[in-house]
Amino acid sequence: MKIGIFSDIHANLPALKACMQFFREQNCYLIFHVGDLIGVGPYPRECMDFAASQSGIKYIMGNHDAYYAFGIPDSMREGEKKHQQWTHSQIGDFYRDQVQDWHYSKDLISSGFRFTFRHYGLRYDKNDFKSFAENRTVKELDDLFGDIQSDVVFFGHDHQDFERKGRSHYFCLGSAGLNNRPIARVTTLDIQGDGYKINRHEVPYKDGDMLREYDRRNIPEKDLIREKFLIRK
């Protein structure tokens, strides 16, 4: 049984379509998107429409999805707030109820293994995520996911792809939508008999139109976004 897993598409429609085509070609039985479907990218409404048209996929809540579903935190920087408001204005209210129902965490149990899909560490005083930090140590990951008793934890939010072994096998998926070249990072989990294999893949897509959309739609924070997330050499 093959499972397709990706995260942090961030409103990048060509990347989303390329990932889904790849998973279909791989005959994935089930697909998980592990949070941040929207935000940062130029196609929030188009990504929501495309996502809604797909079957056999589960959407896990990310912080950017939660801003749309439940509102923008007061503490957010002004520029980022403007960007989020633009994102939400593109989508409108249509998908809000649906996104509010997305799960913050999902488990899959198969062949005696438990796999958890979660955007990042959760704070239980509210439906919110723990603070981000780069280069998490095994000890920090054990703390971040301290409530999880699983063989493998697949997570996103940190757009780098890395893995560490602590109490669980922590597998950071990397971003499918935000990279410094037009490739989407995706992962497959193949569960067979009494074992499983995890493989990373890079799926190419065409990014010319997507990069031009930032100017065409005059997206708030476009220069900062291109500089920080979408450097092209």
Ligand SMILES: [Fe+2]
């Ligand atoms: Fe993200």
Ligand SMILES: [Fe+2]
């Ligand atoms: Fe995130």
